Amino acid sequence: xxxxxIFASIGFELVGLIIGCFYxxxxxxxxxxxxxxxFVGLSMACLVGWLVRVIxxxxxxxxxxxxxxxxxxx
Numbered sequence: 001x002x003x004x005x006i007f008a009s010i011g012f013e014l015v016g017l018i019i020g021c022f023y024x025x026x027x028x029x030x031x032x033x034x035x036x037x038x039f040v041g042l043s044m045a046c047l048v049g050w051l052v053r054v055i056x057x058x059x060x061x062x063x064x065x066x067x068x069x070x071x072x073x074x
Contacts, residue, residue, distance in 0.1 A: 003061065010054060017046045 025039025
């Protein structure tokens with residue numbers, strides 16, 4: 001059951017990052033007159049960080065599964 005909650009939260013994290021990058025990027029672009037470059041750079045950096053976190057999380061879950069092969073996480 002715990003795995004399902006973790007995977008559901010991954011989607012909410014991505015939506016939160018996109019919304020946060022949009023508002024922060026728009027604010028910084030307006031302040032520094034960069035025509036959207038800060039928004040794009042910030043979005044790319046957040047997406048790369050998010051992907052690294054997802055890969056790390058999947059690896060950690062796989063390691064736990066290898067340690068406890070028949071046990072269901074509750």
